[in-house]
């Protein structure tokens with residue numbers, strides 16, 4: 001394994017996107033990546049276009065629609081028979097990455113796999129308190145064995161805060177330098193909104209406002225659902241004063257961020273370029289994420305026709321990901337299998353090389 005990059009935070013503080021792990025550079029085989037087709041949004045989720053309309057704070061947003069959409073993205077009860085029927089047909093188009101492991105590794109043969117990992121809901125389970133969203137020891141060990149931390153890149157604030165290894169510091173653990181902060185001019189504004197939202201939402205029991213540096217998250221998870229509309233209204237009222245900020249929505253969370261054209265898809269492209277893979281045909285990016293904002297990265301991969309996305313979800317969702325995994329424990333199982341597969345292919349590769357050497361040596365000059 002070479003070129004191994006990963007974010008393994010001790011705590012999650014300020015990080016909501018973990019990037020990147022590169023494994024496997026065995027260059028023995030080359031096959032094209034094969035991806036199942038995208039499926040139109042026929043499930044319980046709202047299409048992206050509709051969602052953006054709903055979140056358009058200047059155009060008179062339909063708050064109830066945000067709230068419904070938030071409920072659908074992270075439902076409390078998921079066992080209805082209709083939903084399991086939906087799940088069965090959805091899984092046909094977004095098969096489990098574990099079940100499709102062989103097809104996935106076959107598609108990546110001869111290519112450099114670059115792994116992009118979201119954090120919340122992907123490496124760590126979703127928990128009530130965002131400050132307590134830790135990776136389990138087993139997950140941490142898996143990620144370590146995956147990359148052995150030769151180098152480290154991470155991106156926080158939906159890819160708006162990207163750091164990577166300092167030049168010349170390959171072996172100096174923790175040495176990080178800033179690679180990209182496309183929204184730095186928004187820092188004071190975001191901070192101001194954070195403080196205002198803290199104040200304004202005080203009246204709503206369970207509401208939590210999180211400062212993610214270049215974006216602010218307002219958490220609904222611990223708020224009584226009857227109060228969701230009221231809380232969303234509070235957020236909208238504050239946002240009306242900030243036309244340069246926009247609202248997106250995640251799993252029981254509303255996110256306030258700069259209107260700049262930057263998202264996790266752009267961050268993924270930026271990182272591929274920084275890693276020197278911009279125009280490489282022998283690179284195989286895999287992005288694993290669970291939330292709406294990860295869709296931008298899934299879409300980039302689908303549009304590039306390179307690698308694929310894996311959506312972590314127990315429920316059918318309108319997605320550009322090709323495969324699915326149900327929860328972080330399955331993400332861990334998938335990463336473990338990849339580690340084992342990579343070790344085996346390297347062993348096979350070296351065995352073959354040795355054998356070739358032996359044959360060469362045994363030939364008469």
Ligand SMILES: O=P(O)(O)OC[C@H]1O[C@H](O[C@H]2O[C@H](CO)[C@@H](O)[C@H](O)[C@H]2O)[C@H](O)[C@@H](O)[C@@H]1O
Pocket residue numbers: 016017118119120121125126127128129130131133158210212217219220221250251252253255291292293294
């Ligand atoms: O799109 P992401 O990069 O995954 O960020 C979305 C939000 O992720 C985190 O919140 C989510 O995880 C929390 C901890 O498990 C959970 O309490 C919350 O309900 C989830 O939405 C993060 O804390 C937020 O800042 C991000 O906006």
